[in-house]
Amino acid sequence: MFALGPNAEANYQASLAALRARGGEAIATIVGTYNQADKALYNERAALVETLTELRLPEARDALLAIANEPLSARVPAPDDTIQAIEPESVIRMTAIRGLGHLAVRDDTAANALAALAKHRELSLQEQAKQSLAVVIAQEKDRGRRRRLIELFAGDYQDWLPLQGVTPPTPTRN
Amino acid sequence: MRTRVSRTLPLIALLTLALPTRVANADFEEECVEEGCDNEELDEMHEDYESECFEETCDVEEVRELAGNRGNINAMLNRFQNLGFRVNACHRVGACAISPGNNDTSFDTFFDGFCNQSSINRHWDDFEMSQSDWDDGFGFNEPCNRNLPLGRTFNALNLLDFFGTSKRSGSDNFLPFYYEYSAGTDELLGRCGSGCPGQCPGCNRQTFALHVNGVDDYTELYWPFFYNQNVFQRASTIVHECRHDDKGHNGGTTCGNGGSCDTTWGYNGANRYEILYLWWLSACADSVLPATTGFRNQIVTSANNQWDKFNTRPTRSDVFGSGVSNPGAPALVPPSSACPAL
Numbered sequence: 001m002f003a004l005g006p007n008a009e010a011n012y013q014a015s016l017a018a019l020r021a022r023g024g025e026a027i028a029t030i031v032g033t034y035n036q037a038d039k040a041l042y043n044e045r046a047a048l049v050e051t052l053t054e055l056r057l058p059e060a061r062d063a064l065l066a067i068a069n070e071p072l073s074a075r076v077p078a079p080d081d082t083i084q085a086i087e088p089e090s091v092i093r094m095t096a097i098r099g100l101g102h103l104a105v106r107d108d109t110a111a112n113a114l115a116a117l118a119k120h121r122e123l124s125l126q127e128q129a130k131q132s133l134a135v136v137i138a139q140e141k142d143r144g145r146r147r148r149l150i151e152l153f154a155g156d157y158q159d160w161l162p163l164q165g166v167t168p169p170t171p172t173r174n
Numbered sequence: 175m176r177t178r179v180s181r182t183l184p185l186i187a188l189l190t191l192a193l194p195t196r197v198a199n200a201d202f203e204e205e206c207v208e209e210g211c212d213n214e215e216l217d218e219m220h221e222d223y224e225s226e227c228f229e230e231t232c233d234v235e236e237v238r239e240l241a242g243n244r245g246n247i248n249a250m251l252n253r254f255q256n257l258g259f260r261v262n263a264c265h266r267v268g269a270c271a272i273s274p275g276n277n278d279t280s281f282d283t284f285f286d287g288f289c290n291q292s293s294i295n296r297h298w299d300d301f302e303m304s305q306s307d308w309d310d311g312f313g314f315n316e317p318c319n320r321n322l323p324l325g326r327t328f329n330a331l332n333l334l335d336f337f338g339t340s341k342r343s344g345s346d347n348f349l350p351f352y353y354e355y356s357a358g359t360d361e362l363l364g365r366c367g368s369g370c371p372g373q374c375p376g377c378n379r380q381t382f383a384l385h386v387n388g389v390d391d392y393t394e395l396y397w398p399f400f401y402n403q404n405v406f407q408r409a410s411t412i413v414h415e416c417r418h419d420d421k422g423h424n425g426g427t428t429c430g431n432g433g434s435c436d437t438t439w440g441y442n443g444a445n446r447y448e449i450l451y452l453w454w455l456s457a458c459a460d461s462v463l464p465a466t467t468g469f470r471n472q473i474v475t476s477a478n479n480q481w482d483k484f485n486t487r488p489t490r491s492d493v494f495g496s497g498v499s500n501p502g503a504p505a506l507v508p509p510s511s512a513c514p515a516l
Contacts, residue, residue, distance in 0.1 A: 001468035002281045012466040043404045047279040078433035080423045123430045123482040162508035168453040
């Protein structure tokens with residue numbers, strides 16, 4: 001998954017396709033490994049959830065929902081440059097929310113879950129849910145469903161559509 | 175990580191139900207330190223550990239009881255791990271147990287391939303590293319060992335310089351800028367410490383790195399930097415800390431993150447630098463060597479996890495200027511960005 005090189009993406013997509021062909025069995029294995037994994041192994045857990053997300057299989061919905069809604073410890077005021085465990089945990093939850101976004105294109109339960117996660121106490125999760133739901137709304141062709149999704153959205157979904165094709169801002173030394 | 179399915183667990187569960195109190199087995203001190211234990215005895219000890227710490231939630235005191243004393247905890251967990259039994263890294267005592275985890279998912283395997291005498295010399299000089307900060311188990315004698323702190327730091331620097339060590343004149347691609355910027359401003363020191371690497375009670379916070387301003391500015395890198403961050407997160411931490419040469423955090427603890435807050439995007443502090451580095455990496459990694467979508471997704475997600483470190487949430491106009499569409503909308507690092515020609 002985490003690779004660079006001329007064939008890296010093709011190999012990655014081939015791996016995903018092979019897993020996709022195994023359907024529920026692949027999902028059960030990934031979820032089982034995730035659940036058994038040492039909580040401190042953030043990279044491994046993030047990689048498992050990234051895989052689950054990119055499989056884009058409807059059967060992964062409940063697992064992604066469970067991961068996105070796993071409890072997070074409270075944030076407490078901390079000295080500068082202290083990283084709380086919640087930070088890498090948030091990346092894992094955000095990855096699961098992205099996965100729900102892929103499924104919400106066709107799945108109302110996933111879309112409703114995104115609307116609920118858009119009120120999460122953690123800003124990062126809240127914003128990822130808004131972004132994912134906004135993209136679903138923007139892609140929706142069915143007028144009725146689009147209207148329902150807009151009603152679910154707290155605020156203007158267009159605020160949360162990522163800009164396309166922009167170059168990153170220039171760093172300055174001042 | 176290998177895990178083991180316990181075959182004797184149901185029997186132990188039945189015994190537990192039948193007996194009013196837990197049968198106290200001999201601890202690691204008695205069995206292994208004083209007498210020398212075999213795999214069967216370790217298997218039995220691990221059954222206790224499984225029962226106490228995975229089926230239930232254990233605290234440090236319970237792990238200490240199983241180990242016999244505090245000084246044996248890491249040795250006991252290492253023996254378990256060597257037999258392929260699962261352990262929780264949070265239960266380790268002290269912060270300086272080597273715990274690389276999966277070097278593929280941390281990206282260390284890939285960037286270790288770029289470690290050679292030339293890269294070692296460059297990083298060593300550019301970041302003013304000293305033997306006394308990187309010996310004693312940190313990897314001075316094995317600089318390309320991906321399991322050791324120095325090798326893992328070099329891997330982050332290998333990623334930073336993978337796209338060039340300075341921005342080409344006339345180029346609008348700023349990805350190479352970050353190596354040049356970081357190297358020009360800082361000295362890197364390896365350090366133990368900052369607690370256990372996980373979600374243990376009382377261990378909810380970790381210091382990955384600390385920038386020290388003084389006559390000679392430097393950045394201390396701590397254990398969670400080496401072992402809890404993957405290569406691109408380590409690289410972004412180095413960029414973040416090096417920005418502290420010029421600017422500290424100015425937002426106190428009142429941002430959503432609860433610390434390391436910068437007041438605004440316009441302050442141009444370490445949080446902005448970190449987001450921008452990740453943003454450029456996601457945009458321009460492909461310009462040198464194509465990256466997988468999985469790699470890019472995790473970079474973008476890590477970048478978008480940083481917006482709560484500003485007291486005022488940055489908007490599109492803060493980031494792109496007032497000419498941008500929908501200027502009051504929150505700024506986001508998009509899933510894919512354009513990279514200017516080299």
